[in-house]
Amino acid sequence: xxxxxxxxxxxxxxxxxxxxxxxxxxxxxxxxxxxxxxxxxxxxxxxxxxxxxxxxxxxxxxxxxxxxxxxxxxxxxxxxxxxxxxxxxxxxxxxxxxxxxxxxxxxxxxxxxxxxxxxxxxxxxxxxxxxxxxxxxxxxxxxxxxxxxxxxxxxxxxxxxxxxxxxxxxxxxxxxxxxxxxxxxxxxxxxxxxxxxxxxxxxxxxxxxx
Amino acid sequence: xxxxxxxxxxxxxxxxxxxxxxxxxxxxxxxxxxxxxxxxxxxxxxxxxxxxxxxxxxxxxxxxxxxxxxxxxxxxxxxxxxxxxxxxxxxxxxxxxxxxxxxxxxxxxxxxxxxxxxxxxxxxxxxxxxxxxxxxxxxxxxxxxxxxxxxxxxxxxxxxxxxxxxxxxxxxxxxxxxxxxxxxxxxxxxxxxxxxxxxxxxxxxxxxxxxxxxxxxxxxxxxxxxxxxxxxxxxxxxxxx
Numbered sequence: 341x342x343x344x345x346x347x348x349x350x351x352x353x354x355x356x357x358x359x360x361x362x363x364x365x366x367x368x369x370x371x372x373x374x375x376x377x378x379x380x381x382x383x384x385x386x387x388x389x390x391x392x393x394x395x396x397x398x399x400x401x402x403x404x405x406x407x408x409x410x411x412x413x414x415x416x417x418x419x420x421x422x423x424x425x426x427x428x429x430x431x432x433x434x435x436x437x438x439x440x441x442x443x444x445x446x447x448x449x450x451x452x453x454x455x456x457x458x459x460x461x462x463x464x465x466x467x468x469x470x471x472x473x474x475x476x477x478x479x480x481x482x483x484x485x486x487x488x489x490x491x492x493x494x495x496x497x498x499x500x501x502x503x504x505x506x507x508x509x510x511x512x513x514x515x516x517x518x519x520x521x522x523x524x525x526x527x528x529x530x531x532x533x534x535x536x537x538x539x540x541x542x543x544x545x546x547x548x549x550x
Numbered sequence: 551x552x553x554x555x556x557x558x559x560x561x562x563x564x565x566x567x568x569x570x571x572x573x574x575x576x577x578x579x580x581x582x583x584x585x586x587x588x589x590x591x592x593x594x595x596x597x598x599x600x601x602x603x604x605x606x607x608x609x610x611x612x613x614x615x616x617x618x619x620x621x622x623x624x625x626x627x628x629x630x631x632x633x634x635x636x637x638x639x640x641x642x643x644x645x646x647x648x649x650x651x652x653x654x655x656x657x658x659x660x661x662x663x664x665x666x667x668x669x670x671x672x673x674x675x676x677x678x679x680x681x682x683x684x685x686x687x688x689x690x691x692x693x694x695x696x697x698x699x700x701x702x703x704x705x706x707x708x709x710x711x712x713x714x715x716x717x718x719x720x721x722x723x724x725x726x727x728x729x730x731x732x733x734x735x736x737x738x739x740x741x742x743x744x745x746x747x748x749x750x751x752x753x754x755x756x757x758x759x760x761x762x763x764x765x766x767x768x769x770x771x772x773x774x775x776x777x778x779x780x781x782x783x784x785x786x787x788x789x790x791x
Binding site for chain 2: 345346347348349350351352353354355356357358359360361362363364366369370371373374375376400401402404406408412414416422423424426427429439440441448463464465466472475477479481482483484485486487488489490492507510511539540544545546547548549550
């Protein structure tokens with residue numbers, strides 16, 4: 341199928357299963373084991389940028405709320421630079437107090453996942469082309485998902501940037517772009533972006549082969 | 551972004567498709583529309599990096615990391631291997647996480663109701679950062695087989711779940727490792743989601759007598775291959791960063 345492949349072959353994916361929490365978020369499984377735990381809080385006191393909350397639910401093909409999904413996010417800092425050596429946007433600062441990654445489980449009772457983070461800045465596009473709109477990269481794994489699903493979260497209050505985003509603009513038909521837009525709500529002075537994900541069905545979220 | 555940071559295209563024929571009806575949980579959780587193919591931008595070629603101080607001294611010793619008043623019951627084993635990329639290079643300093651059932655096939659998880667007992671001295675999870683050659687190792691007890699609700703009499707072969715990061719978010723991978731010689735392997739509907747027999751074989755860790763510790767532990771070897779970056783002279787700098 342593919343004429344020229346590199347010498348080694350990628351290991352096949354397998355479902356994370358229903359007990360993914362044991363390995364990746366053990367406190368949700370019901371116990372405490374590690375001194376350092378990875379979490380859904382990406383910010384510390386010194387992190388630069390506008391604090392935001394991201395929350396949402398993940399729906400299956402019948403529209404039921406799923407309650408055992410692992411959600412991970414990866415994002416740029418407030419200046420629009422990733423904390424990673426491959427990002428050579430030297431004109432933008434790295435924020436040493438922001439790794440840009442977090443993980444959460446959808447709640448066993450409510451199905452809601454949340455992240456406390458900052459709003460990312462715009463990152464240069466592929467090969468230095470048009471800048472991308474602020475976005476958060478999202479990855480899902482769970483029972484019944486054979487291979488992790490990749491999508492992106494964009495922000496409803498970034499209409500101008502979204503309109504020129506090279507990735508959003510690629511998606512056809514255009515109405516499917518709306519599945520990637522988190523809707524802003526202001527609650528007690530906090531900006532909350534609601535991002536519901538539909539694994540299947542009429543409102544199926546756009547997932548990417550990256 | 552330099553084009554040398556981009557990943558080889560993923561060969562999805564080696565991976566399970568989203569919808570595999572014999573593994574029933576996929577039926578309502580599988581996207582039905584095609585994935586949108588996205589050429590790599592900075593968002594895909596970068597990813598989280600982890601530091602040694604985030605990993606505890608016992609994090610890779612599942613025999614001791616949850617032991618309260620004794621050691622866990624079961625066969626003592628060592629699991630080791632390398633995280634490589636498709637170009638054959640070790641991936642150093644990357645986070646590998648693993649979780650498993652206890653020797654009786656029961657997970658320490660509030661949603662697991664299997665009748666086998668919880669082992670009071672076994673948590674069932676651990677993690678490690680790979681060394682400069684991409685190597686990792688951990689000590690544990692061999693997990694047991696257990697039934698799961700798929701068909702009436704569905705059983706999982708003994709397995710250990712693995713989560714790996716690599717150096718870019720497009721390499722993110724979760725998989726499962728199986729044990730050489732397990733008679734349940736050909737009956738497993740989850741392993742059976744993988745269409746390629748050779749890809750299945752690569753998930754089965756061979757017994758490694760060379761790494762066994764006499765009078766103490768057997769050993770199994772499991773190498774994990776992540777997507778590689780397209781070749782340029784910038785690649786070494788990135789991989790070593």
